[in-house]
Amino acid sequence: MAEQAEAIIDIEGLKKTYTLDSHRRVEAVKGIKFSVKTGEIFGLLGPNGAGKTTTIGMLTTRVKVTAGDAFIAGINIRDEVAVKRLIAVVPQQNNLDRSLTARENLIFHAKYFGVPKRVREKKAEELLEMMGLKGRQDDYVRAFSGGMAQRLMIARALMHEPKVLFLDEATTGLDPQSRRLLWDKVRELNKGGQTILLTTHYMDEADELCHRIAIIDHGEVLALDTPHNLKRMVPGGNRIDLELPEVPDRLVDILRGIDRTGEISRRDEEDRIILSVHGGQGLIPGIIKAVQETNTDILGVQLHHVTLEDLFIHLTGRRLRD
Amino acid sequence: MKTFLALLQRDVTVLIRDLPEFVMRIAMQPFLFVFVFGYVLPSIGQVKSSYANLLLPGILAASMMMAGVQGTAIPLSQDFGAIKEIEDRLMAPIRVSMVVLEKIVMGTLQAWIAGGLVFPLAWAIMRSNLSLHVTSFGYLFLYLFLVGLASAATGITLGTIISPFKIPLMFATIIIPMIFLGATYYPWHALSNVVWLQTIILINPMVYAAEGFRSVLTPGIPHIRMLFTILGLFGAVIILSGIGLRGFIKRAYS
Numbered sequence: 001m002a003e004q005a006e007a008i009i010d011i012e013g014l015k016k017t018y019t020l021d022s023h024r025r026v027e028a029v030k031g032i033k034f035s036v037k038t039g040e041i042f043g044l045l046g047p048n049g050a051g052k053t054t055t056i057g058m059l060t061t062r063v064k065v066t067a068g069d070a071f072i073a074g075i076n077i078r079d080e081v082a083v084k085r086l087i088a089v090v091p092q093q094n095n096l097d098r099s100l101t102a103r104e105n106l107i108f109h110a111k112y113f114g115v116p117k118r119v120r121e122k123k124a125e126e127l128l129e130m131m132g133l134k135g136r137q138d139d140y141v142r143a144f145s146g147g148m149a150q151r152l153m154i155a156r157a158l159m160h161e162p163k164v165l166f167l168d169e170a171t172t173g174l175d176p177q178s179r180r181l182l183w184d185k186v187r188e189l190n191k192g193g194q195t196i197l198l199t200t201h202y203m204d205e206a207d208e209l210c211h212r213i214a215i216i217d218h219g220e221v222l223a224l225d226t227p228h229n230l231k232r233m234v235p236g237g238n239r240i241d242l243e244l245p246e247v248p249d250r251l252v253d254i255l256r257g258i259d260r261t262g263e264i265s266r267r268d269e270e271d272r273i274i275l276s277v278h279g280g281q282g283l284i285p286g287i288i289k290a291v292q293e294t295n296t297d298i299l300g301v302q303l304h305h306v307t308l309e310d311l312f313i314h315l316t317g318r319r320l321r322d
Numbered sequence: 323m324k325t326f327l328a329l330l331q332r333d334v335t336v337l338i339r340d341l342p343e344f345v346m347r348i349a350m351q352p353f354l355f356v357f358v359f360g361y362v363l364p365s366i367g368q369v370k371s372s373y374a375n376l377l378l379p380g381i382l383a384a385s386m387m388m389a390g391v392q393g394t395a396i397p398l399s400q401d402f403g404a405i406k407e408i409e410d411r412l413m414a415p416i417r418v419s420m421v422v423l424e425k426i427v428m429g430t431l432q433a434w435i436a437g438g439l440v441f442p443l444a445w446a447i448m449r450s451n452l453s454l455h456v457t458s459f460g461y462l463f464l465y466l467f468l469v470g471l472a473s474a475a476t477g478i479t480l481g482t483i484i485s486p487f488k489i490p491l492m493f494a495t496i497i498i499p500m501i502f503l504g505a506t507y508y509p510w511h512a513l514s515n516v517v518w519l520q521t522i523i524l525i526n527p528m529v530y531a532a533e534g535f536r537s538v539l540t541p542g543i544p545h546i547r548m549l550f551t552i553l554g555l556f557g558a559v560i561i562l563s564g565i566g567l568r569g570f571i572k573r574a575y576s
């Protein structure tokens with residue numbers, strides 16, 4: 001994705017305060033600001049209640065904005081009808097039309113958008129095929145499993161060729177296999193040029209799928225960057241844990257001498273010592289060689305990759321999911 | 323406009339798909355009314371045969387009201403239920419108020435069909451007891467038009483304020499009283515001995531519907547003046563559509 005790609009979504013200080021009753025309010029989104037570039041898979045990663053759905057709701061005209069502005073392809077989101085023409089949403093909850101069959105869900109959706117008959121029929125055919133629902137196209141969606149419903153909702157969203165596709169927790173509640181399948185579909189779509197804004201509370205999902213991620217918590221963006229850069233924000237970075245029976249002083253000095261090693265720390269356990277060397281997996285051969293040089297046995301070696309979870313803990317002191 | 327028609331087409335498709343159910347729902351009510359009040363009761367001598375005349379306009383109004391309310395309130399409260407099936411239609415490139423208008427059109431159509439069924443049923447079942455004098459077809463159609471709209475508007479209002487679980491309750495506490503206290507089975511003027519009741523039921527659109535039909539179908543029976551029933555129905559359409567629209571919009575956004 002080109003760095004200089006233009007922004008298709010521009011969010012300028014969006015705010016949403018829900019009024020529960022006269023004296024209870026929830027500040028669900030507290031003035032966020034970012035932009036999404038054309039052709040990008042952009043992720044909103046945050047725990048339950050972070051304000052992800054509310055943000056998507058505002059961008060897709062379903063939630064009334066309390067303050068701030070946002071533009072999709074230059075159109076103010078308050079211009080509802082114009083914005084609705086440009087976007088499509090796959091919501092967190094199944095909202096398929098249960099009075100209709102799978103194929104009819106697609107066809108009627110396209111009709112709402114005035115897609116000509118020939119085009120919508122061809123498109124429905126293609127999308128059902130792509131989402132692996134061809135065999136079930138004439139079944140009522142009442143009987144669809146979570147994964148099938150999710151894929152059908154994506155197909156439906158694509159019927160009118162939106163400029164931006166919003167996916168709200170598209171894989172929550174799916175089994176690992178269906179999740180993988182959905183990830184593949186998302187990547188496939190993006191390869192075809194589809195801009196996608198997705199939300200998730202799975203850090204692996206954000207990491208694997210997204211070009212850039214905004215980490216959000218309590219309605220605020222805590223960090224925004226590529227997954228790679230975000231993980232670099234975690235002090236220490238990747239880490240190699242060595243399990244050793246003893247640690248000669250000399251060893252630590254040799255390890256320090258290896259190019260690109262970071263901080264070294266030790267933790268003594270009952271029958272072993274764990275020596276943690278911060279740095280990438282490229283260090284492993286050198287480290288092992290160093291240990292052997294000091295004639296020390298190796299009980300175990302473990303590589304710890306920094307995850308976005310580590311970053312979230314670093315930023316908030318809490319885990320993404322408890 | 324294309325979007326509006328597509329929304330309408332969606333509802334018509336769903337309706338026709340359950341055609342037997344739709345026909346039963348729409349026709350049962352008028353059939354029973356006509357059969358029991360226009361045939362059974364006069365036949366066993368419980369009521370004078372002229373009661374049929376008094377009743378027909380009421381049956382027409384009640385059947386239309388039932389169909390219009392059922393045709394809007396039930397689907398709407400389901401659409402807005404836990405699964406929010408209506409979301410895809412709210413995301414259609416059209417103003418949300420147009421989605422409401424589409425629902426009103428659907429309800430009105432169903433009320434008209436129900437109303438349209440009353441005439442042949444009445445003719446088939448209680449023809450011998452009936453003597454209708456249509457004073458003006460123009461006014462008859464005006465009333466059919468207004469009563470259809472008023473029933474759909476009532477349905478929209480109820481559908482947006484009532485949760486799906488409370489639909490049976492809605493019928494027991496709102497629709498049934500509306501029909502029983504709507505000058506349906508008795509002309510409004512007959513209530514002159516119970517003035518308080520006669521007065522408060524004036525808030526019920528059913529009164530204007532039934533009395534309006536009396537004025538064009540059975541002008542011999544005392545009825546509220548046309549001007550007032552037309553104004554009453556107009557008022558009901560405007561007020562209830564307004565409330566329904568506001569309720570709908572409130573539900574459509576968070």
Ligand SMILES: Nc1ncnc2c1ncn2[C@@H]1O[C@H](COP(=O)(O)OP(=O)(O)OP(=O)(O)O)[C@@H](O)[C@H]1O
Binds near residue numbers: 027028050051053055
């Ligand atoms: N319609 C609403 N009325 C009142 N409060 C709401 C409403 N919707 C969301 N909230 C509150 O706003 C906050 C943010 O909710 P939101 O649904 O946007 O979070 P989320 O990041 O999507 O969470 P999840 O991962 O659970 O989907 C929460 O505290 C929630 O309780």
Ligand SMILES: [Mg+2]
Binds near residue numbers: 052054
């Ligand atoms: Mg959410």
